[in-house]
Amino acid sequence: MSDKQWEELDGEPGTVEAKGRKYTExxxxxxxxxxTLQQIVDDTNTTAKSMDKTRKLAGEVREDIDKARQRYSYTGEALTTYGASLRTAKNEADPAAQRLRTLRANLESAQATAQSADSAVDDLPTDASDADKSDAQRAQTNANNAVSDLQTQITQAESDWNSGHNDKNTAARSAISKIEEVVSGDKVNGLEDSGWDKFKNFVKGAYKIFKIICDVAGILAIFLSWVPILGQVLMVLAAIGSIIAIIENIVKFARGEIGFGAMLLGVGLGVMGLFGGKAIGSVAKYAKARSVVKTAATMSNRAAKVKFGNALLKSSRKTLAMTKGQRVTEVLKSPFVRSAGDKAVWGMAKNGLYKNAFKSWQGAKFPLPYKDGGARFAMGNDDVVDMMKHFSQSGIVIDRVTSNAQAIATVGAVFNQTANLANNAAKLGTSIGGGDGWGGFNSGNSLATSGAGGSWGKITGLPGNVNNAVTGVTDVFGHDGYVAGKW
Known part of the structure; x- marks a missing residue:
């Protein structure tokens, strides 16, 4: 139940009544x-054959929308009646709630006084005078009477509150029953959802659940991308979630729900979630490779192999030789491809080296005490951390281009990690709260299911839509069937 015991009742009678008047209008x-349509049907003065079809169509449409009129009329009447009942209930319960706060505070003080009076009587010396005994007993009696009187007033106030609260609940149930008559009961008049409408509602619900799963995966993938099998699944779901976010922002902009700036921000965050990490990692690998090649050029072949190892020298030269097109292609395919570090951990686990996989620095995505954990959590990028470790060595050549790439990768990694955490958390909160607002499967063609924000909504100025307002009784009465008090 939305109401808190002994507190003012939730709900705004004026708002409920205003909603009821809107539906009545x-x-x-x-x-x-x-x-008007009936007048067209009854018009026999116009004998043109074209009017025969017009009259026939007018008759069919008239019957359909007259059914919808009853739905709006019943809903308006139910809300108006409930609003008046809610006002009466609050007029009884709310003053009682206010009295209860005062009475309970006074009772606490009176009980302390009565306790002191009881102690005063108990502590009287055996040789106390009759006058002292009489005064102490009188004070004890008065204090206990004050407590008893306050307890009686509290009981009465609680009774008044319960009466108002029960009246509110009775009125709410009556209004819900009346609305349900025209939604799914005897007066539905053929305006119930079709099989297609039900299918669309199912798809919409499934989409919402899948979107929440993708948003959860977007957060978990940051920490668990190295886990065999699970990591790959999380990465794919996170990538799909980013794609959904991009599409949603474009759709919202096209429908006029958000401005151009908000659309650009949403799309930008989605694109960054998809490609940002790999792009930053590519810059980090370039900075490291350039440094290795430049340093090796100042040394003999033998010395370079001793310092970096043959494998690193070969991979660095290969990385540095990549064209811009190759780098872009590598970034674009990255949302569904794990990093080399994650693959290495997976390989260890696949070969039964679970202890090595767990302790390996490639898999240390969490903060300390894991090795490099703090840096990996802050950066969220194995390639950037690997680059930072490389540049901590002595005797490494860092020219201006390498230095700029290093700075871009380091700062970009921190920004990307922070933005991804915040964005994924925000998306998840919005999805769970039901505020994604995309509504891709929320449109229909009948007055029973289509939005009143269309032609009818423009006539009356009524916000919302028929389906949400009439069939979605919880919008009016709260999730538990009672008024939530928020509109």
Missing amino acids: LAEAIARSVT
């Missing part, structure tokens, strides 16, 4: 249109 507008 819409029903009246529909009634006027029904009258």
Whole structure:
């Protein structure tokens, strides 16, 4: 139940009544249109054959929208009646809640006084005078009477609060029952959702759940991309979540729900979630490779192999020789491809080297005490951490281009990690809260299921839509069937 015991009741009677009037006005507008259509049907003065079809169509449409009129009329009446009942209930329960706060505070003070009076009587000396005994007993009696009187007043105030609260709940149930009559009961008049509408609702719900799963995966993938099998699944789901975010922002902009700046920000964050980490990692690998090649050029072949190893020399030269097109291609395919470090850990686990895989620095994604854990958590990028470790060595050549690449990779990694954490958390919160607002499967063609924000909504100025307002009783009465008090 949304109400808290002994506190003012939730709900705004004026707001509920205003909503009820809006639905009643819409029903009246529909009634006027029904009258106009009936006049077309009854018009026998126009004998043109083209009007025969017009009259036939007008008759069919009139019958359909007259059914919708009843739905709006019942809903408006239910809300208006409930609003009045809510006001009466609050007028009884809210003052009682206010009295209870004062009475409970006074009772606590009175009980302390009564306790002191009881102690005073108990502590009287055996040789106390009759006058002293009489005064102490009188004070004890008065204090206990004050406690008893306050307890009686509290009981009465609680009774008043319960009465108002019960009246509110009874009125809410009555309103819900009345609305359900035209939604799924005897007065539905053929306006129930079709199989297609139900399928669309199912798809919409499934989409919402899948979106939440992708948003959760986006957060978990930051920490668990190295885990065999699970890491790959999380990365794919996170990538799909970023793609969904990009599409949603474009759709919202096209529908006028957000501005151009908000759309650019949303798309930018989605693109960064997809490609940002790999792009930054590519810059880090370039900086490291350039440093290795430049340093090796100042040394003999033998000395370079001793310092870096033959494998690193070969891979660095290969990285440095990549064209811009090759680098872009590598970045674009990256959302679904794990890093070399993650693959190495997976290989260890696949070969049964679980202890090595767990302790390996490639898999240390968490903060200390794991090796390099703090840096890896802050950067969120194995390639950047690897680059930083490389540049900590002495005798490494760092020219201006290498230095700039190093700085871009380091700063970019911190920014990308922070933005991804914040963005994924925000997306997850929005999805769970139901505020994604995309509504890709929320449109229909009948008055029973289509939005009143269309032509009818423009006539009446009514926000929301028929389906949410009439069938979505929880929008009015809260998730537990009682008024939540928020509109």
